[in-house]
Amino acid sequence: MLTYTNHFDTKTLDPFTLEKGFEAVRYEAASGEVGYYHLPISSQPLVEELKSLYHDIDRRFNTIAIIGIGGSSLGIKAIERLLRPSTPNAKKLIYLENSDPISIMQEMKQIDKFRTLFIVISKSGGTVETLSIFKRLVVSFELPLDHSDQIYVVSDENSILAHFADEHHLRRFVIPSNVGGRFSVLSAVGMVPLTLAGFDTAAILKGAQTFLEQFWNRQEEHMLQKAAYYVTQSDQYPMNVLFAYSDTFEEFGKWVVQIWGESLGKRNRRGERVGLTPISLIGSVDQHSFLQLIIEGPLNKTVTFMHIEHSEDHLMIPELSLHYLEKSDFVNGKSFNELINAQCHATMQSVLQSGVSVDEIAWKQIDEASVGELILYYELLTSLSGALLEINTYDQPGVEIGKKILETQF
Amino acid sequence: MLTYTNHFDTKTLDPFTLEKGFEAVRYEAASGEVGYYHLPISSQPLVEELKSLYHDIDRRFNTIAIIGIGGSSLGIKAIERLLRPSTPNAKKLIYLENSDPISIMQEMKQIDKFRTLFIVISKSGGTVETLSIFKRLVVSFELPLDHSDQIYVVSDENSILAHFADEHHLRRFVIPSNVGGRFSVLSAVGMVPLTLAGFDTAAILKGAQTFLEQFWNRQEEHMLQKAAYYVTQSDQYPMNVLFAYSDTFEEFGKWVVQIWGESLGKRNRRGERVGLTPISLIGSVDQHSFLQLIIEGPLNKTVTFMHIEHSEDHLMIPELSLHYLEKSDFVNGKSFNELINAQCHATMQSVLQSGVSVDEIAWKQIDEASVGELILYYELLTSLSGALLEINTYDQPGVEIGKKILETQF
Structure with missing residues (x-):
């Protein structure tokens, strides 16, 4: 089970918008339109x-x-x-x-x-x-x-x-x-x-199903808030960053980029171009790369921090003090897992302090049920956001032109 | 040697802006400020x-x-x-x-x-x-x-x-x-x-040096144009996508994200938050992911297409026609290299048709000199853009706060 926390201001969100998102996905599911x-x-x-x-x-x-x-x-x-x-x-x-x-x-x-x-x-x-x-x-x-x-x-x-x-x-x-x-x-x-x-795919499905039931039972209201916030603020924050603290999230980040980018980058019913741009980062690596831009660059991004409470807890930073390198001794005797979690929390605080909208997804540990849950989470979040953007979340008309041009090149 | 083509409109660029960028980097180099x-x-x-x-x-x-x-x-x-x-x-x-x-x-x-x-x-x-x-x-x-x-x-x-x-x-x-x-x-x-x-690092350095000399000799004006275009249009196009057609560019893309994002995401002399957001994509894979967003989503991105003219030319798509799968026979007898290049060109055309600003970097083949050249290209482009944004391109003050918070967590 994952824990979700919205650190942005949810008070100004219109309750009607939240209901609109929920009703739209409920209709998609009940009608069998979306499988x-x-x-x-x-x-x-x-x-x-x-x-x-x-x-x-x-x-x-x-x-x-x-x-x-x-x-x-x-x-x-x-x-x-x-x-x-x-x-x-x-x-x-x-x-x-x-x-x-x-x-x-x-x-x-x-x-x-x-x-x-x-x-x-x-x-x-x-x-x-x-x-x-x-x-x-x-x-x-x-x-x-x-x-x-x-x-x-x-x-x-x-x-x-x-x-x-x-x-x-x-x-x-x-x-x-x-x-x-x-x-x-x-x-x-x-x-x-x-x-x-x-x-163990059965356990993945089970984790997904449990989360889905909670969602239908209105026990996951944070998702409705997040979709509503992202969509209503999309002019101000056109980019959504997923900052995940483990290299093992790298491919998951690419999957998120696809589902988010390809589903939500569309013309809406009035023919206007809408969409949110997904960006996938890995901590702590990208603290040495992209973080500066988040903190001091234009305020045009929201950031989701994701971290794992327990991951290989036994791999320790040795109690070894090396002359001249004492500067790093403050983490001696801690586990690398403690270090990377502390880095996530410290970075999240510094990002919050810089005025960026943040939310957080916390894993207890990586297991099949949590993986299934996270997949459903991002699928539902995409559907909710698409409904609020008033687009067809499930097609991709924009990529057909290139395919036609390709055939003419041979 | 790489070939660079700007497909966006360069006529409206102010010549003074181009000179300003060039003079700024010339000063950085000549003064020894930047090494x-x-x-x-x-x-x-x-x-x-x-x-x-x-x-x-x-x-x-x-x-x-x-x-x-x-x-x-x-x-x-x-x-x-x-x-x-x-x-x-x-x-x-x-x-x-x-x-x-x-x-x-x-x-x-x-x-x-x-x-x-x-x-x-x-x-x-x-x-x-x-x-x-x-x-x-x-x-x-x-x-x-x-x-x-x-x-x-x-x-x-x-x-x-x-x-x-x-x-x-x-x-x-x-x-x-x-x-x-x-x-x-x-x-x-x-x-x-x-x-x-x-x-062969000597050959990498040589490629870099040759390109640098051409730049100082004003034989690479396309770079001044690109930096000026990116910076003056940064409100309209806050994101710059590098769409590189080979998996071997994946790590290079991450290097670009660092140098571009961390250098240019800053407060300028007036304390305003400025910056350009780099996004690294791989073709043809991301045609199945991010492309839809570029083509139909908001017009808030420029795109650089990069491709290799000759890469493992001998790996062919067989002259094999399978019943029911004849749809793909139009590429039979071609090399995979021809296919991926045709995909790049077709996608570039469709992106251009959708109204997005595009430029192009073409490799003859991957070799040491070209790698050295591309490194210098992106370093110079970053320096030029930073000069025009009127920021300190070379520091990263925004990431210090998080480091301080980290030390308090233990």
């Missing part, structure tokens, strides 16, 4: 099915290669990075995402074709990077297609990729049609690779 | 000295552990990532940066104490993360200090870390006092680890 709200429950049978496959997979493969980009990789990477330290025996995951030839070659070198399960993930089924890389793998590793039990496909029910999978009798998993790519990590997109790798 | 301008030449003897150490180092060590954060690690990582694919035999570099205990434990597991050279880097000498990690390593690996030939120190001439090194007769390298941490990658900070690892 991600149902995944924490609807994905449970899928996870059970995957667990029944696990023993066979585990005997045969030690690596899972994920061929997917954007919504088909970011969420998987985010969860893997957060849970890998506590799940060290999970299978190796390799990501083939970008059309960058340097990366593709590097990742391909790591693949043992006899010990690798290939999972091709694309919601639309037509993603050019994914299909091009898949074809490269088929040719380079001489992968047989028909009845292959080392190629799985995750896609929309009626996509071209689904038809391809069926023609070759490949195992296929469905992304519900009302679940958008960037909201799909708790669908087959994330559940298939992560469960087969050995992560 | 980084001289590094491409002044670091050459250092590189020669390091080369003479290389054989001994190479016989004894296969890994270099860098203990440093911010300006003492970001630039090294940026150069390593860009040049590693063409320098595969360079020694392994391990970075101990963050106070995150999970990362420290992971990195420590990779260290073989008998085959690792430890380089402690801190300009001030008092960085709490660096000193705490160093003490942890000394105790965990039982490293002898006196006359150790496996611990090197890089720091200011009179820092506490320098005194410590001298007391124990450790090999020590100096960061010139007029070179700030985030501008220090071409000083001993970057040259010591990279040269000893086996990277």
Whole structure:
């Protein structure tokens, strides 16, 4: 369970705005228009099915290669990075995402074709990077297609990729049609690779579901406040910084950037350009980089501080005093975990003092339930904000033009 | 050599503003106030000295552990990532940066104490993360200090870390006092680890020096235009996006974020908060993430597109047509390099069409000279912009408050 604190002034927020956000997402969920709200429950049978496959997979493969980009990789990477330290025996995951030839070659070198399960993930089924890389793998590793039990496909029910999978009798998993790519990590997109790798996905779903129930029961009002504050202040604060104090949040930050940026950067009903710009930072590293800009630069950002109360508490800063270096002795005998938490709190205080709007998300420790909760938190926050911005949170019309231009270049 | 193109309107720029920027940096360089301008030449003897150490180092060590954060690690990582694919035999570099205990434990597991050279880097000498990690390593690996030939120190001439090194007769390298941490990658900070690892640092310096000479000779006017445009339009466009089309630019992007954000986020002479917010993106990955926000969200960003003309040209998308997946056949027989370049150009066109201000940096291929050039380019651009913002580009007063608060927490 995470703890959420809004340090900004919530008194001036219009109660009607809060209700408007809540009612909008309740309608999305109840009407079935938007599917991600149902995944924490609807994905449970899928996870059970995957667990029944696990023993066979585990005997045969030690690596899972994920061929997917954007919504088909970011969420998987985010969860893997957060849970890998506590799940060290999970299978190796390799990501083939970008059309960058340097990366593709590097990742391909790591693949043992006899010990690798290939999972091709694309919601639309037509993603050019994914299909091009898949074809490269088929040719380079001489992968047989028909009845292959080392190629799985995750896609929309009626996509071209689904038809391809069926023609070759490949195992296929469905992304519900009302679940958008960037909201799909708790669908087959994330559940298939992560469960087969050995992560406890059932516990992730449970954490997500618990939080969702609390939200529907109006026990998470801080979210309504935050969405309302962000949206009504978006002219003054067009940027939202997530300052997370652990390197293991790096991929999670990229997932947040996608869901926030791509969902909320839109034309609204009146055709006006609206949106909030997400920025992901890692503490304490970015105290040595971006912090100066937050504190003394223009007051155009809100900042969310995130920290973990207990993380490898046993790794201590030694009781060692070195001549000339006594300046740092004030942390002797403390754990690195205490140091990084103290750095987070000190930085948060200095940011607050500089007049910046701040909120805070505190973890007790990193575990599956908390990861599921945080995913739902950011998905709900995005939906609430989109409703208040009066946009379609779930499409991405702006990226279609570039795809059309691309086709004309060959 | 890189090619620079400004696609925004430069006609309305005031020639006086351009001259003001140029004269300000010329003064900084000529007066000796700011030292980084001289590094491409002044670091050459250092590189020669390091080369003479290389054989001994190479016989004894296969890994270099860098203990440093911010300006003492970001630039090294940026150069390593860009040049590693063409320098595969360079020694392994391990970075101990963050106070995150999970990362420290992971990195420590990779260290073989008998085959690792430890380089402690801190300009001030008092960085709490660096000193705490160093003490942890000394105790965990039982490293002898006196006359150790496996611990090197890089720091200011009179820092506490320098005194410590001298007391124990450790090999020590100096960061010139007029070179700030985030501008220090071409000083001993970057040259010591990279040269000893086996990277061709002399060629990096040469590329930097060539570009610098062209700049002083007024052959790089596009930079004056870009700085003037960014600064005079900073109210309208407070964010500057670097959209680089190769995963190998990821660490370089973080270096840019530091130098740009920490240098330019300041109070100006009138006490007003000014600054430009840097955002680093990777193509094609972030076409599936942030692009929608650029194209349809508020017009509050400029975008720099960066791409590599030739990169692993031989990695082809096979001439393979799969039933149902014919949609992607338009790239069959092309190289992935052609695909990613076409994606960059198509995205750039669509961003231009949406009314966003764009400029472009084109690489022929990734090589040492181009890396040196790009470093100088961003350093000069930062200095020019800082001069036009009328701020002190080289200090970071805003981060001191947090450090003071930190000390009170123990």
